[in-house]
Amino acid sequence: MLQIGQWLINFYESSVFAYGAILLLIYTMLAIFSFISIRKYLRRESCSDYHDLLKSALSPGISVIAPAFNEGLSIIMNVQSLLTLNYPIFEVLLINDGSTDNSMEQLIKVFELEKVDFAYNPKLHAKPIRGIYKSTNPAFSKLTVIDKINGKSKADAVNAGINVASFDYFVCTDVDCILEMDTLLKLIKPVMEESSRRIIAVGATLRTANSCDIDQG
């Protein structure tokens, strides 16, 4: 009886040890692999030039989809920031997801918006759209504002944006995210570099910038 008890304790101890050891080993391996691939990536990066995309007429168009819900305080600045992206052909689709504050009024006033008859194909399911607005000022011709009924989720808003998007590629962001100027150039490059496989999505690192001063946003 005692022997069995001893054996059980031993077994427990060793399994805990083995678990810990294996976990550590896996972490180490992951660290080493990521180290190697980062080195490879940096090596490739050191000799690539994104700015060719700017000058080439073949660059594909990108739709930037940005849902917003009650962001009246920062919405104007953030839309202006989205419009400064460094890319030849893109559009910014701002989705006002049924905001209850004055964001819509602010947008209409600042960007000189006007309701337009916009025909779109509801491929994806989303809550109905109340109206689509474009700017009468050519300075903001890249901007489209979609006013829709709140769908209680970001996915619903993004779906509405995808229905309206006019380009083959789209970037999902959020109005309160600040994108670096060259983001689109960097995101589209891996998509263009693949021949055998089709890349359908690329990710990006986010950095939190709460209460930081954002320069050149």
Next chain:
Amino acid sequence: MFESPYSFENLDVGQNPAWLNWFLSLPLVIQIAVVSILISTCFILYIQYRIWYIRFKNYIYNKRVKYIVPILDDLITEQIVLKSNASQNQFGEPAFNIPNQIRAEFRSRKYRQIIIDRIIKYQADFTGTIGTEMRNLYMELGLDKVSFRKMKSRKWEKKIRGIRELTNMDILIADVNILPLTNNKRQELRSEARNAYIKLSKNEPFKFFDVTTEPLLKWDQIELFKTITTTENIAIPNFARWVTYSNNKSVVAFCMELIVYYKQYDAAPAVVKLLENKDHLLRAQAINCLGKLKYEQAAPQLVHIYSNQPLNCRLEILKALGRMGNKENVTFLKQEFMYSTDFDIRKNAAKSIVRNSNKQQIDLLMESCTPENQLILKHNLNPLIKY
């Protein structure tokens, strides 16, 4: 369960130093643990060292940039910018009056990369006299030799940088040096070498279109397109040749883009032949190309093949008919607009109708269609909406 390692007991422990004896007397598990702790500590220290090292390098680099760039900028403004503007007709030797001390600094290992990068930035912003003079300055400082040495380096990324510097500065690279690299097994190096070859080769820049078998990546196409369209004095061949004879689909597709860019109308018959191609993507692009060339002769054939095409080709046909601006096609477009069930087809048909009709015709059409189609028409009539 974990007993001490008996296997070590037989060793003659007397010869070992005291710490090793102590280590060997530990249980195996602890031994492993001690070793791994040591390894990971070393690793962490190494990483910390790397971080400091990189920061230090950046600091030194920024300091060097701050020191040398203003000197170079002053030299350039004084001797190139202000001079070339005043005396444009001097065909004399490019005589730069650079003090020997500065010249030595520009060439030194510390600063030369910074100088090269800066000169290339100037070259990217300015062409004409300033561009030529920048090239002369680059040669005068002997920086082309630095770039050539880079091209000979064993590391592929260094090679790429060397080639890029030389192509940016328009320095001739001998075919013997560049041609082997166009078949290198590294894809990045290969495309850079091709790019350089197209820009710098004087006799047959597009030769590799004949031989390349693997697909041209979209990214390569973007870079090549930029190089071809921005290089001055490049001999543009008739791209119909590759559209007809090349077996490489991506080369054919790329040549069609170039045909559109250079408006090579006489290549249109070759493109028309592609309408019978089995690959629908290529067919769609051929239709797009014909539309952009406004090659009206192809319109009847496009209408004829329309009914047995997949959706993407149909959309391209509708767009192409709109671009060709032929009034006879409007009947066909109207029919598609009124009776098709697919949204995208109706939208594109409407767009092409709007492009080719006057206001009365559209008003007439507006009265006779469903509310949804009216919306589509209004969408296309609105000048604020581009797509």
Next chain:
Amino acid sequence: MRNILVIDDDEIIQNVLDKVLTKEGFHIELAGNGKEGLSQIEKMAYDLVITDLMMPYANGFEIISRLKKHPNTANAAIIVISSITNEDSIMDGFKLGIDEYVRKPIIIGELVMRIKKLLSPRT
């Protein structure tokens, strides 16, 4: 003396335009981005504004539309210098009332000629 405002985040272009145009006898003010540019126009009136399209803080089109509304620059000629070759962007620019669209790389002699022509008194 004619006043020219150069808005560009590329210091090379800033520097070269400054030197060349000063030599041609113009008064030059420089701004590194749209925000700086818009604060510059509060101070004095300009006869010509040279601007880039892609800069931090505010996009070029927005700057142009603001310049057109501001009393100090409403009558100024506007030249855009950009590496963008996209047709839509160029058309947007002209809709906003720019006078010239110059693509990078620039031929400096040509640019100076265009500026002189724009600033010569119209008959």
